[in-house]
Amino acid sequence: MQSKRTSDQPTGWSVYRRLLAYVCGYWPMFIVAFAGFALYAGTQTAAAKWLEHFIDAVESGNLDQRGWLALAIILIFFVRGLGTLLGNYGFSYVARAVVNRLRCQMFEHLLVLPCAFYQRHTSAELLSRLTYNVEQVTGAATDALKTAVREGLTVVGLFGYMLYLNWKLTLLFLLIAPLVGAVVGLTSKRLRRLSHGIQDSVGGISSAASEAIKGYQVVRIFGGAEAERERFHKVSERNRKQYMKMVVTQSISTPVVQMLVAAVVALLTYIAMSPSLLASMSTGEFIAFISAASLMAKPIRQLTEINSTVQKGIAAAESFFVLFDEQPEHNTGTRHLQQARGHLQLQQVSFTYPGSDTAALKSIDLEIRPGETLALVGRSGSGKSTLASLLPRFYEPTQGQILFDGHPLSDYTLSSLRSQIALVNQHVVLFEGSIAENIAYGALAGATPEQIQAAADAAMVSEFAQRLPEGLNTIIGENGLSLSGGQRQRIAIARALLKDAPLLILDEATSALDTESERFIQTALERVIANRSTLVIAHRLSTVERADRILVMEQGEVVEQGSHKELLEQNGSYAKLYRMQFNEEGA
Template identity: 35%
Template sequence: MNRNKSKRQESKASKPFLTLLKETKPSYGLLAIAIALSIISTLVGLVIPLFTKTLVDGFSLASVSKMQVAAIAGAFIAQTIAGGVSIYILNYVGQKMVASLRERLWRKFLVLPVSYYNEARTGESVSRMTNDTGVIKTLVSENIASLFTGVISIVGSISVLLYLNWKMTLVLFTVLPLSALILVPLGRQMYKISKGMQDETASFTATLSGVLSEIRLVKSSGAEQKEFKAGKAGIMNLLSFGIREGKINAMINPLVSFVLMMLLVVIIGYGGMQVSSGALSAGELVAFILYLINIVMPLTQLTTFFTQIQKAKGASERMIETLGAEEEMYEGKEIINGSETAIRIEGVSFGYKTGENVLNNVSFQMLPGEVTAIVGPSGGGKTTLFSLLERFYMPLSGVIKFGDNPVSEFSLTSWRRQIGYVSQESPLLAGTIAENLGYGLDREVSKDEMINAARMAYADGFIEELPDGYNTDVGERGVKLSGGQRQRIAIARALLRNPSILMLDEATSSLDSQSEAVVQRALSNLMKGRTTVVIAHRLSTVVNADQIIFMEKGRITGTGRHEELLQNHELYRQFATQQLQMLAPEGDTSVDEEDR
């Protein structure tokens, strides 16, 4: 019963693996040609022992005609060429299949929702793209032909041996099944080890990516030893799997050699007696030995193939999971003109984990052309609300509407095209300033547009002072620029998008007071005619807002203008008082009665 269950599990594992290969749409024509050439090469190899038999049994070189020599030489040359071309075609097909698979994975990674990346580590995704697909490529380009040629070589050799001497051939079958009984369980063990190896490789790659991408944090925190220990643990785990894999190989390879030697001893011993008695010619004995090699060598290749296919099964399972993950829904209506449309949040609740809501029954509206400031203590749900507006997540209940339609009815591309987003982190990609300014735009940006946007964001000054100007490389994640410089480039990037909705997560927080004043004026000009929502921590940002939303623990506890909330909301009054005290000259903590 357990054996049947094991077979069902193996079959279940094979089906998605074969489906994965099929979905890469390989060139079946080229595969057929490559396999046909390999088969031709194998068939030529089956003729050689017969020629050797005739030669040993008294066939002299003197009786060989030039045509026969040319035919034999031509067969060898054809075998060599066919083998070489077959290897190239299989490698070509394998590379194309892996490229197709990587293309599918890359597309998938880009359309997966943000929630997927909250759970999956970046390094694991990188491992899917590199290590796992490499295993598939090795199987297709190096091992798949051995399945066909190995079977043909074994079947063909056994057929000829049965024709030459069926009694001696039956002796072979007393040994070959014994090796199969050992090799099959070892193959299953290899599958388990390979699957564990793939998972551990992905985890180790994730650790490396995480540490190296935040190497400045590691060094500034003095965490080198801690991370070394974590990395060493991953290395030791990989070592453990590698040693276990080595043990399996250490059993498989000597076993095949043992089978070969045992068969040679049996054939030579038994065949020698047959030759002595006259029942077998010396040429037939030599042919038997050569055909034995034609059986055992392909058997070794088949063992390698089945070992590799076990590895490929383990590698493909995670890729299949990734390719089957739920994608963001990009389909929907196009937004023609969003600048005159209100945004309504109606009874929205959301939580990252079941039963732990971050937002609870949030409702308010943002009128076109007006500024909405969202304030409140940390952890109140302000950033989560921004994520919902960007449609990184969908509300658990309630709805966000754009005009009279839920935002989910609009195409994701069209909706996000309406939004200009500037966060506190100001993320930049490796590349030039110009590339970062035009990033994500579906049109070419002229140099004049860039300069104008940079000027409005107060970034033109420092850009022009750089040696390469707008062609200056910013480094990975923009590390070659200061925080304030990155912030201003992010603002200029938002300006170039010309959005109808602005989302500002304290966009001027990294700037000095002089730069902030200029950028604030630029943002004020940009806000005209646009719906703006801003997460604010400074009183100067919210005083002139058309409405202020005060959030605490995922709920709205106050809505109104600055003056209204000063009178009616105790926590907002405390917030405003603290801000005014921070702005007051040293030694003067008084607050004007009017501001109270």
Template identity: 30%
Template sequence: MNVIDPTLDTEDPNEPSSKPPPEVSILRLAYLNKPEIPVILIGTIFSAAYGVILPIFGILISRMIKTFYEPADVLKKDSRFWALIFLALGLASLLICPTRSFFFSIAGCKLIQRIRATCFDKVVCMEVGWFDEPNNSSGSIGARLSADAASIRSLVGDALAQIVSSFASALAGVVIAFVASWQMAFIILALIPLIGVNGYIQAKFMKGFSADAKMMYEEASQVANDAVGSIRTVASFCAEEKVMQLYKKKCEGPMKTGIRQGLISGIGYGLSFFFLFSVYATSFYGGAQLVAHGKATFADVFQVFLALTMAAVGISQSSSFAPDSNKAKMAAASIFAIIDRESKIDPSDESGRTLESVKGNIELRHVSFRYPSRPDIQIFRDLSLSIQAGMTVALVGESGSGKSTIISLLQRFYNPESGVITLDGVEIKTLQLKWLRQQMGLVSQEPVLFNDTIRSNIAYGKGGNTTEAEIVAASELANAHKFISSLQQGYDTVVGERGLQLSGGQKQRVAIARAIVKSPKILLLDEATSALDAESEKVVQDALDKVMVDRTTVVVAHRLSTIKNADVIAVVKNGLIVEQGKHDTLINIKDGFYASLVQLHTTASTSQNL
């Protein structure tokens, strides 16, 4: 969990970002949309029909103009005819345009749903070390799943529809123009590429700005996510103003980039119309020369001009999608960077062996380890520790000595750099990861409960396949059934975000029930009582004493009362186990590290760190 510490300075927002992910092929997105191919084909047909409407409109205009030079009776008759034709064309547009948008929206929404599901499936299967990287914070991943996935839709939705329509407009316009007057058609076609070149240059300029803005918005999103998730910390330090200033500072970069992006987009859009009207002017001049030399008629000139320029209008509208298309390409690269990455420790991987029965013998032999996010800090150096089945082993040491890291290694949140960790003599790397973690129950110092009912939170420990009897039995063993039953909604009580509706002791007991509902052979207690008051600690410790019977238990604790009755106490210092034995033995070692910690605890007459 990322928590904003208002007392600390934040990183420089101008710090250079990491290398951007590689671009994603449109064909790959199309492959993901493969189930919607029939829908896309129907949308393509309607988009092509919509694209043909503008060139047809040009023909009708050129034919209709002659009506104004006819006698009154013919003018009246032809005016009614052309009015009905234009009305029919308008009704066709009213039908075709929403229909093409409807079908492409279906394809786009299905693509978003599929991408989000695939990406989230990848995220939850990533190794824990991946989440330690700043670029993979909760706010950044949330932004990718929400905003980035939605941005990809523009590549399959509006942009694709516009491309098809533009292509149909261009093709129809060229055919109509060459049928009417090939000389006039060549004059206009020679000028139209100017509009396309402008759109290409604009898209290239927008590409870099879209990538920068995306990275900056992810940073701002992370600040907002941390502030909301840790609102009690922010409020307790009266840091609302500081958080607001930090958020505004993070938004300054995207704002400046957005202004530059708007200027470039506006200049490009203006140039598109400048070139468009330049084409108009040159076309009229060329057409006038052709009429003057008898190479074309007035009607032919207007038919070619309107057919091609109407097609050009449709094509020029595509440039307005350049910012969205570039943004979507960057979003696709960001999303697929997650999808393409292979997790180094994948819980969904079903390969590996399982044991018919688990005794609970654990051994760490010559283990060396450094966190991937802090490769310059050596946590363990040739650490060895043996834990016999059914025993309770307490890990003691200074803060930061690596006690909790041992628990992380046992659960294979990380792999050691060297050395071997075994369960019942079998290296845990060869075991099926999901099965291995099912054999272990974890209770941490600050248990995380989901914003759901107490019943669902307890059942979560067994993957949701839990009977009511198992939930109640686990609650009774965790000394939680009594307080749960006293609540108005009982087991259906919603605990709130992160379990804030429950007290610390209540949350801890629910967490214990969640850990034991799957009947784990190994129990991992990471400072499970250190954050509780004396009364809550006694209730929780009584629950733990019940749970620890006939189970291999690894306890990380700071309080003497929690560890003195352990079967074995292992003292961790400088990446090694420096002392090991029962409390009565270790306390009598002269100048021993454990004895000095106990002496410090006794002298202070408080629960100091052990």
């Protein structure tokens, strides 16, 4: 989903000014680059001056100057080469540094944004910003500056030399300045709008490709290849059209500017060749003046062409700065949890997802005492997982409050609160690396091999790991795709066991296990939930029969609670669900 662009957005210049702040951090190398292109620009003017001396020397027969004129050619090109080297290296250094800084800042910011942000944006869109958009930003921040400095200094040098030769004729060049500005201004808005369209289309390409690649099995089984091909072709065609519109805009504006410059040069030539002016200038000065005027055409053209690069960068920078301006998770708590007891209280807690009109949770009151196991059951969409997501503060309650060891969750720092919680959810996330590295992930990386092995044994990971080439050190690939769903889930359980947190949340933690594996895992979980507070969410009621208390949820409300035996005796929703599952499993 793309963010809406409204009329109250910052102007292009304010966005560009903010972008240039990233370049300013590398000012020493920028000065080196500036000095290099100053040398380059100086050689352009020196070449025109050399032409003046050469023609005057030939015309006057002063041929003994040929030695220093020949050496001057070598010196001019040596200085030009040196300037080009310093300028290109300096700006390239700054460019890659800006790319690295922007990408790292964006990634670091993504790590602290609230869960609601990820509901509004697809992963493909965010990846597009990290890859494509950042390169466009760099073009505006450095490539455009490189051209502006190199060609701008060249124009200044040549213009100054022309003023020195004949200031009256040179002032004719000022006639085209307003016209060039008008052309650039007209094209800027269109180029910026087209850049937004290109960036959106790149996000669409990434999204279409990502979904088709990740869901390749579903695509093939259900015959979706043709539909996915058409969808991809559609977004790719949109990208092509946006690019072509930009090319047309650039291709029209650049020749118009060139024609304006050519018209002034033609007018200068016509006027300069009048007898009165020819009499006041030497042949060398006249030829040098016309040559300098002609040499200005190329840098002026390049200066107008950077407008498209700048507009692309501004459009890309807007997408970055909108993300940077997103508020991170609220982390205003000052209390640090060292070792929690695990006493949890929900007092009249209600919650509504952002953008939704229907409450996912309605006035929930419950308590989990230290060491108690509480189970949440109910149909899909009843609010079980939503309730669990409030405990680590992935979301904040819309109403009511949650107390942990007698203090509101908001009183604790996020890091210390989450250090006291272990989570195993239905959608297991594994990372590139070995099984052992996935068990001892993040803050657990300091665990000893013995501790990792113990967690693997308890979660039945060792049962399949010992059959792998390198045991727990076997690399499992992206998100553990080389493993079965049950194996992946056992690794996630081992990770939670290793953390040994006072509060354990099991959200469908055994959903991907077969009956035999589930029996072993249940035995392991019974050992690990001892002496710690545990919230178990399950569809399979057989997995929660031994819970201290069971809460039945419907449409965001708790409709029944009690032990397994008590709920069966009430013959209500729980008993109905239990009989239904028992009949299905016995069929």
